[in-house]
Amino acid sequence: MxxxxxxxxxxxxxxxxxxxxxxxxxxxxxxxxxxxxxxxxxxxxxxxxxxxxxxxxxxxxxxxxxxxxxxxxxxxxxxxxxxxxxxxxxxxxxxxxxxxxxxxxxxxxxxxxxxxxxxxxxxxxxxxxxxxxxxxxxxxxxxxxxxxxxxxxxxxxxxxxxxxxxxxxxxxxxxxxxxxxxxxxxxxxxxxxxxxxxxxxxxxxxxxxxxxxxxxxxxxxxxxxxxxxxxxxxxxxxxxxxxxxxxxxxxxxxxxxxxxxxxxxxxxxxxxxxxxxxxxxxxxxxxxxxxxxxxxxxxxxxxxxxxxxxxxxxxxxxxxxxxxxxxxxxxxxxxxxxxxxxxxxxxxxxxxxxxxxxxxxxxxxxxxxxxxxxxxxxxxxxxxxxxxxxxxxxxxxxxxxxxGEQRPRAVDFAKLTDRDLIDMLGNRDGFLANHARRVLHERATNHTLTPAAVTQLTQGFASVVASEPHSTKALQWLWTLHAIGELSHARLAENVARIKGIADDTLRGWLVRLTMEASKLSPESQTEMAELARMDASPYVRLQLASGLQRLP
The missing domain is CATH 2.120.10.30 (TolB, C-terminal domain)
Structure with missing residues (x-):
């Protein structure tokens, strides 16, 4: 049968x-x-x-x-x-x-x-x-x-x-x-x-x-x-x-x-x-x-x-x-x-x-x-x-x-502190991590995200990448930084320089993708991206470079 x-x-x-x-x-x-x-x-x-x-x-x-x-x-x-x-x-x-x-x-x-x-x-x-x-x-x-x-x-x-x-x-x-x-x-x-x-x-x-x-x-x-x-x-x-x-x-x-x-x-x-x-x-x-x-x-x-x-x-x-x-x-x-x-x-x-x-x-x-x-x-x-x-x-x-046994998730994300939401970005359950990221994005848009939270995200990203480079937590932090506007033009050179030292090719690829979404990519950053295309052996990173090229004038 x-x-x-x-x-x-x-x-x-x-x-x-x-x-x-x-x-x-x-x-x-x-x-x-x-x-x-x-x-x-x-x-x-x-x-x-x-x-x-x-x-x-x-x-x-x-x-x-x-x-x-x-x-x-x-x-x-x-x-x-x-x-x-x-x-x-x-x-x-x-x-x-x-x-x-x-x-x-x-x-x-x-x-x-x-x-x-x-x-x-x-x-x-x-x-x-x-x-x-x-x-x-x-x-x-x-x-x-x-x-x-x-x-x-x-x-x-x-x-x-x-x-x-x-x-x-x-x-x-x-x-x-x-x-x-x-x-x-x-x-x-x-x-x-x-x-x-x-x-x-x-x-x-x-x-x-x-x-x-x-x-x-x-x-x-x-x-x-x-x-x-x-x-x-x-x-x-x-x-x-x-x-x-x-x-x-x-x-x-x-x-x-x-x-x-x-x-x-x-x-x-x-x-x-x-x-x-x-x-x-x-x-x-x-x-x-x-x-x-x-x-x-x-x-x-x-x-x-x-x-x-x-x-x-x-x-x-x-x-x-x-x-x-x-x-x-x-x-x-x-x-x-x-x-x-x-x-x-x-x-x-x-x-x-x-x-x-x-x-x-x-x-x-x-x-x-x-x-x-x-x-x-x-x-x-x-x-x-x-x-x-x-x-x-x-x-x-x-x-x-x-x-299995029912496990209630009685979480009201609106009642969580900024720090609680940032901690939630590391949760393995994507339902929780994704909602936390969206609420942080909303707070940044409404100007209610505290300066301390922004500092924690911007200054803590490097340590998250160093300690957990292959984790979804590092990606969630990156996506959150992008959503709240902390991957701005002023940080593009910093992003490009950071890419080469990251072990995880998905994280490298996402940094490439978000960097190339900028409406104005400096000549220096374009040169760095060209070098990355020559040097990075990851097919995934090269895919993101090829995808991003379509956005350039």
Whole structure:
């Protein structure tokens, strides 16, 4: 019996009396029971209808609370200029840490075309097609301080399932997002003349929350609906139809499903970093049911969401694994990311939490304070073919998967001192370290970061590098220094001189990358970088140099 058939049999045996309905979905609790998790793990229903419907995107705030986008607009996106819609933002909190929410707040209930959300800087950022908006809540009372602010416009409203999505914080303090191949967008701040806008369809973009700058990070693929960063700060997108994962290096130009890259003189488009696909060959259309040989290979061609597990609760083999939801295969695909040359290779691992619920349509997966969480749109058919007559808008589920004994993480980062947050940068759990870094960035932006904290970070960095050169702590300190503006022009020469003496090539590469992001690189620094290109044997450092060259005039 194949592995696929074994776990499918286990699902049915584990759920007595489980029956599929041809007319409707399983109940939320039945859907939870249909999930088959490995030994030692447990799945709980964090939330389900009627408490949550159409959960398209989730994120977590500094208190560990979940923020949810309920997208009721799709598939009939509201016309540009629509003032009020029915999309909502919920706040769900699990105060007793049993894996199920027990407090629910409706933060916003008149949303238009909401597709993703990220929390930070005194409010929430939302892709609200054709806009990127910010809904302020500076005092944290869970009530918007005023109307949404439009930060960007020009994302294509006619792209249906290819719209902008996937907001997530990068380690460099920028807000990252995805865009699809049918989304022929021209992006800029409101009022930007068309000639000054940035053209984009499929690929990855980013927005700086303080300077309010926009730029394209990488072009290509098909319809990316997931982006995640590993503990070394490397980005990976997940994709549909063609291969499912690509290593995102700034300036990348990836293989496309169709169409011409924006630079017609590109010598060769970059390929996937995966050594496999999740269907058994042939045309991607033939893998849509996610069963049989396609089920054995991983479930099919369509993927949504991306999470790289950076916690310390799961067994060690799961750390830095990429998880993505296989939409038609009703499961999470799991890839091990291994360094190879200047890049990575993604190797298929045993699929995670397969469901026997034929209505399961996973969309978003995130690491939370006490496990991983993923959303279930709960519908049938092809998500890109939904019509008003067939879509089901009154259901949806969010599941939590945890390992071992529950270990509550009741941390409110806003209440921690600067020193506490700096100490947290060394925590092996990326959920904690990344939130600490973001809060330090916010305090620096609001001018509430103490001079003592800035001194501790700037003067202590060298000792951290000397004592723990290969640690994620050294990287977190570096990213924090960059975010708070302490890798300024005045320090560029110091940074360049420091690079050569660092043992860890990832740290050297990141110093190169952040240095070359400066808008004005002195002739002396350019000379140093040229020497580094000649002398540094690390393929990773050379990759960062090649990437950075695209930023030079």
């Amino acid at each position: 194949t592995q696929y058939l074994k776990w499918m049999a286990a699902v049915f045996l584990a759920v007595p009396g489980l029956v599929f309905s041809a007319d409707g979905p399983l109940s939320p609790q039945e859907a939870r029971s249909s999930l088959q998790v490995p030994a030692g793990f447990r799945a709980t229903l964090f939330a389900g209808e009627p408490d949550v419907v159409q959960p398209m995107s989730i994120t977590f705030d500094h208190r560990g609370r979940m923020w949810v986008v309920e997208c009721r607009s799709y598939p009939s996106w509201r016309p540009a200029g629509t003032k009020e819609g029915t999309d909502r933002i919920l706040i769900l909190e699990d105060t007793n840490h049993d894996g199920e929410f027990d407090q629910r707040t409706v933060f916003f209930d008149k949303g238009v075309n909401f597709s993703s959300i990220e929390y930070g800087f005194g409010g929430v950022f939302v892709t609200a097609i054709p806009h990127l908006i910010f809904i302020p809540d500076a005092n944290g009372d869970d009530v918007p301080d005023g109307p949404a602010q439009i930060l960007l416009d020009g994302f294509d409203l006619m792209a249906k399932h290819n719209v902008a999505n996937g907001l997530t914080w990068g380690p460099d303090g920028w807000l990252y997002g995805c865009n699809g191949i049918l989304s022929n967008s021209r992006i800029g701040k409101p009022g930007t003349p068309d000639a000054d806008r940035t053209p984009m369809n499929c690929g990855i973009w980013r927005f700086h929350p303080v300077r309010q700058e926009f730029e394209v990070v990488a072009h290509g693929t098909t319809n990316p609906w997931g982006l995640a960063f590993d503990d070394r700060g490397e980005a990976f997108l997940t994709n549909c139809v063609i291969e499912h994962v690509f290593h995102v290096v700034p300036g990348s130009r990836f293989k496309r499903m169709f169409g011409q890259d924006f630079n017609p003189k590109t010598f060769e488009l970059m390929q996937t970093c995966a050594d496999h696909i999740h269907w058994a060959g042939g045309t991607w259309e033939g893998s849509r049911d996610g069963t049989g040989k396609h089920g054995e290979a991983g479930g099919g061609h369509a993927h949504s969401g991306a999470m790289i597990y950076l916690g310390d609760q799961f067994p060690a083999e799961y750390r830095n694994n990429l998880f993505t939801l296989n939409i038609h295969g009703q499961r999470l695909n799991r890839d091990k990311l291994e360094r190879k040359g200047s890049g990575y290779v993604a190797r298929h691992q045993t699929d995670f939490a397969p469901s026997s619920d034929k209505w399961f349509r996973g969309v978003c997966v995130k690491q939370g304070p006490d496990g991983i969480y993923f959303t279930d749109w709960s519908d049938t058919g092809e998500c890109h073919n939904y019509e008003e007559a067939t879509i089901h808008r009154d259901n949806g589920r969010i599941f939590q998967v945890a390992y």
